[in-house]
Amino acid sequence: MFTCANAFSQNRNSFPQEKGPYITVRGSVIDIETLEPIPRVNIEITGGDYTTTGADGEFRIRARIDDELVIRSADFETRYYTIKDNQRIRVEVQSLSNEEDIFEEEEIQGNSQQSFEGFLQIARDEYKKDVSKGIDHIASALEVKGISESERATAYELLADINTYGKQYDLAISNYKSSLKSVYDIAVDIKLAKAYFNNKNYQESISLYQSLLQKTISFEQNLEVIEGLGDSYKMTKEYEKAIEQYKKAERITSDSSIVSIATRLNTKIAECYDGMGNSQKAISSYNKALDLSNQESSESAARSKVNTADYYNRTQQFDEEIKLRKEVLEDIDNVVTDSISNDDVLTSQKQNYKIASAYANQRKFEEAIPFFEKSINEAADKNDLVIEKDATRRLSELHRDQGNFDKAAESYERYKSLVDEEYQRKEQEVYKAVRLGKDIAEKQARIRSLEKDRELNEKKYQLAFKEQELRETSDRNQQLIIGSLIVLAISLLITAFAMYRSSKRQKYANNLLALKGLRSQMNPHFIFNALNSVNSFIAINDERTANKYLSDFSSLMRAVLENSEEDFIPLSSEIELIKKYTMLEHFRFKDKFDYTLTVDENLKVDEFKIPPMLLQPYVENAVWHGMRYKEEKGLLHIHFSQKDKDTAVITVTDDGVGRERSKAMKTDNQKKQKSKGMGNIKKRIAILNEMYGDRVDVAITDVFENGEGTKVTLTLKKN
Structure with missing residues (x-):
């Protein structure tokens, strides 16, 4: 019993703590x-x-x-x-x-026998089963030759609808805009405003809804726009404006006897008053919505009751909440279809869970337990792992509070297994989502490629038409036009060649700029730690040591700055830099490692050149991630040798804990931090090799078979 109680105590301590003040x-x-x-x-x-x-x-x-x-x-x-x-x-x-997106063109094998409408119909039928297949059929529809602008607008509208179904609202926005670019349609513009809202671009949604109100639209569209504008104001917490729009929508529906719409609008008005802190008007609007919902038995009425019950929960009116949720359970049995997903609030497992929670909040444990058990069973039947897990945890806590530790422990064990199962399921969902996202991105790229091809074909067609007209003119005009075309072609070639050279110059300039930026980034960890070391020496009144360390550090920084504008420096200069750097690190960590730095006497150090401070991050990694975690004193060896007349080899070897163990020993905070040193080296080597030929190569291996120790081998080629 004491073990069980302790387990619950630990579990509670793992829950998120209350945040601090605003x-x-x-x-x-x-x-x-x-x-x-x-x-x-x-x-x-x-x-x-x-x-x-x-x-x-x-x-x-x-x-x-x-x-x-x-x-x-x-x-x-x-x-x-x-x-x-x-x-x-x-x-x-x-x-x-x-920014310009660049996509690789994908070879398309289309079915020329299938019609445009046929592809779209297949897309409509299949996208709810497989989103990527739906998009693929739309791409095939856009491949059909000779489609009109109206058909193209229809295809992009359906594509955006599929994006909306898959909750890819940013893509939906882009594709609705493409549809409107081909043919303007009020209905598509309303969908675009809704997509802005779903993507949380509330300001864009408000602007578009306001512009739509100035246009001639149908009654249903007008109602949708007004309510959508109210929803956008509500999300931006402009509650008074939202209420104004909802009441305006309510007025225009009062004559149409659409009870479900009036119920929904009054519920939203109540939510706005609740957000404003006006509880009196909030409960009045909730009651009005309930009165309207009692006039019909519909899914909308059930949702209104759920919203009101949620309000009672927030205001701790648990008896009223329980009464309403029991009515919702009856409505679910009568009017809610099986197509409702587990994410929806209108599921019996969610409502039973909330009824049980309301009883538990009143300390009515005997009444709460049956509803938690019913929620667990229903969630298990419907594969709603989230509710099953939460209800099992709460049931375990109730058994514990009642002193029934055996049942509490049993429920707690079940809760732990559900947590593991939920984690595995989420991993699978993330994997599937990544694959689906990649698949959809490829198909979107295919559609963009088709659109570019269409524009190119239209230009070709226009050019061919003009050429046909030219052939029907006199020989003299024909020769003049042909001559003009030849001149134009030559001009285009010259322009293309000039653009090619300009592009190469721009690329070279960009590489120089990138190198300059990368060279300017010396590892801030070393700088900050070095200054902290000076501070610690000063703190213990070791002024002489602090001055010595600061002098050596300044000498290193001066050498770095002197070489900061160069792509390559003599190998002899880099040796001096790494000597100073390694000496400083050893000065700080004498108890952690010793080091040797050797240069073969036949190595002609002045004949080889190397990017400045290229070795520093590897030495830093050896000290900080290899030997710092080692219990006994480590050994770092830096060796410079010459392989042949055109090749020099530099090795940085440590007998530290090794790369894999170093990763495992990092703290959570260290894992979150992202060192830029190794990334900068890779970028610098890649750019320099591109600009000057493959002159630098790096290989990293383990020293020992058990994974301990790290050896970095850097190969330099003469220019």
Whole structure:
């Protein structure tokens, strides 16, 4: 019994702790290319407050430490930021319009016998079973020769609908825009506004809904636009504007006797009042929605009851909540179809779980236990692992609180197995999602390629038509035109050649810029740790040692800065740099390792050149990730030799714990940190080899068969 109780105590301690107090976070969003502020950007705390940037790009939002800040707009990729303190945040973004996606063209074997409508019909029939197949059939439809702009608009609209079904709202936005580009349609524009909303681009959604209200649209479309605008205002916490739109929608539906719509609107009005903290008006609107829902037995009425029950739960009116949820269970049996997914609130396992939770909150354990058990059984039958897991945990806690430790332990063991099962299932879902995303990306690339081919073919057709007209003119005009075409072709070739040379020069310039940036990045860990070492010497009044260390460190930094503009330096200079660096590391960690640095006497160090500070990250890795974790004192050996007249070989060998064990011994915090040293080396070597030929090669191996020790072999070629 005591063991069981201790297990529950540990389990409870593993649950998330209460977050700290709210702070005000200030920041700005800036275009990285123009340095201009970006207004009307959606700023949101996940599960918390929402705001937008002003005309000056500035924003202010309430948050807590460790909250996730989301910066979202249709004009750039969504950015995420974890709040660490109340310092100002400067978010630099790059406009998507300045980036060009490059896709590899995929060879397509289309069925020329199948019609455009045939492909679209297959896509409509299959996409709910297999999203990627649906997209594939749309690509085949777009391959059919001679389709009209109207047909192309229909294909892109269906493609966007499939994206929406798969919750890929960013792709849906792009494809709805492509459809509207071919043929404008009010219905598609409304879908685009909804896609903006689903993608949390609330400002874009509001702007589009407002523009749609100025157009001539049908009654149903007008109702959808008004309600959609209210939903967008509600998500941006502009509750008064949202209520205004919902009441406007309610007024235009009052004569049509659409009870389900009126019920839904009053529920949303109640949620707005609840968000404003006006509990009196909130419960009044909830009651109105309930009265309307009693006029019909529908899924909409059941959802209204669920929303009201959730409100009773938040306000701790548990008796009212239980009563409503029991009515919802009856509605589920009568009106809710089997097509409702486990994610939906209208499932019997969820409602039984919430009834049990309400009883538990009232300390009515005997009444709660049967509902938890019923929720577990129903969740197991419907393969709802989340509810089954949560209900099992709560049931275990109730048995524990009643002192029935045997049943508590039994339920707890079942809960642990469900947690493992849920983890495995999520791993599988993530794997499937990654594969599906890759498959869909390839098919989207195919569609983009088809669109480019279509534009090219249209240009070819126009050119052929003009040539036909030219052939019907007089011989003199024909010769003049042919001559003009020849001149044009030569001009195009010259232009293409000039662009090719310009592209090569630009690539070379980009490589130089990249190298300059990479050379400027010396590992900050060494710099910070070196300064901390000086600080520690000063703290213990060891001024002489601090001055000596700082002098050596300054000498190394001076040498690094002197070589920072060079792609290659003499090998002799690099040897001096690595001697100074290794001496400083040994000075700090004398108790951790000894080292030797040897240079073969036949090595002609002045005939070979090497990128500056190329060896430093490998030596740092040997010290920090190899020998630092070793219990006994380690040995680092750096050796410079000459293989032949054109090849020099440098080896950095340590007898540390090895790469695999070093990874395993890292703390969680160390695993989260991402060293840039090795990445910079790979980038520098790749760029230099591209610019100057393959002059540098690196190989990393284990020293011993048990995986301990690391050997880095670096090969240099003469230019």
